[in-house]
Amino acid sequence: RKExxxxxxxxxxPEGATVAFNCTYSNSASQSFFWYRQDCxxxxxxxMSVYSSGNEDGRFTAQLNRASQYISLLIRDSKLSDSxxxxxxxxxxxxxxxxxxxxxxxxxxx
Amino acid sequence: GAGVSQSPSNxxxxxxxxxxxxxxxxSGHTALYWYRQSLGQGLEFLIYFQxxxxxxxxxxxxxxxxxxxxxxxxxxxxxxxxxxxxxAVYLCASSLGGGNHNYGYTFGSGTRLTVV
Numbered sequence: 001r002k003e004x005x006x007x008x009x010x011x012x013x014p015e016g017a018t019v020a021f022n023c024t025y026s027n028s029a030s031q032s033f034f035w036y037r038q039d040c041x042x043x044x045x046x047x048m049s050v051y052s053s054g055n056e057d058g059r060f061t062a063q064l065n066r067a068s069q070y071i072s073l074l075i076r077d078s079k080l081s082d083s084x085x086x087x088x089x090x091x092x093x094x095x096x097x098x099x100x101x102x103x104x105x106x107x108x109x110x
Numbered sequence: 111g112a113g114v115s116q117s118p119s120n121x122x123x124x125x126x127x128x129x130x131x132x133x134x135x136x137s138g139h140t141a142l143y144w145y146r147q148s149l150g151q152g153l154e155f156l157i158y159f160q161x162x163x164x165x166x167x168x169x170x171x172x173x174x175x176x177x178x179x180x181x182x183x184x185x186x187x188x189x190x191x192x193x194x195x196x197x198a199v200y201l202c203a204s205s206l207g208g209g210n211h212n213y214g215y216t217f218g219s220g221t222r223l224t225v226v
Contacts, residue, residue, distance in 0.1 A: 034214055034215075042219075043201055043217040043218065043219050043220055044153070044201075044203075044217050045217070046214040046215070046216070049214060087152075087153070089215075095160065095163075095166070096141065096160060096207060097158055097160075097166060098143070098215065099155070100145075100152065100153045100155070101152070102151075102152035103152055
């Protein structure tokens with residue numbers, strides 16, 4: 001079983017729509033969680049950290065469910081510029097090694 | 111520097127040749143990762159350096175691959191006797207490491223390696 005699993009999508013949504021997707025992780029001793037964004041042929045860039053109580057950054061909301069071992073990302077009022085692959089990252093407590101999911105592709109259409 | 115710097119940005123090499131890829135992390139970052147990414151694929155973990163600890167080499171695909179990190183800063187990934195399947199973008203990332211991992215990881219723009 002992979003350490004981090006994501007629905008690859010693609011999620012095709014119209015502008016203005018809300019889109020949400022999850023990421024599950026297998027190691028209960030995971031310490032930290034992040035969402036990264038990767039545009040085509042570019043390097044991944046940090047979108048936001050994920051905190052236990054959930055957190056928002058503008059139109060983006062991240063949630064963590066430790067009991068069920070998943071994190072989620074919700075994008076409200078989607079923009080064309082939100083089209084990208086969203087990577088889930090989990091940091092292992094033991095040695096702070098990070099593991100990436102394979103990514104969820106989101107395409108926002110006009 | 112302000113960000114993670116990788117060089118070269120592009121490298122075309124003949125099959126069988128050795129290549130060296132360089133990563134210059136953000137100053138003060140103790141954790142450094144190498145990943146590779148083939149077109150349309152996810153990130154494949156290669157190696158992880160954390161401070162003075164022995165590196166986690168569990169992701170290196172074969173003994174043709176090696177990496178070192180001198181002085182806890184610059185890292186070099188070496189691929190010997192390159193094969194066509196080695197063609198990919200090689201990405202380096204660094205972070206403050208240890209208990210400061212909550213600050214996330216910064217990626218360099220990668221080295222696009224093409225083996226012909």
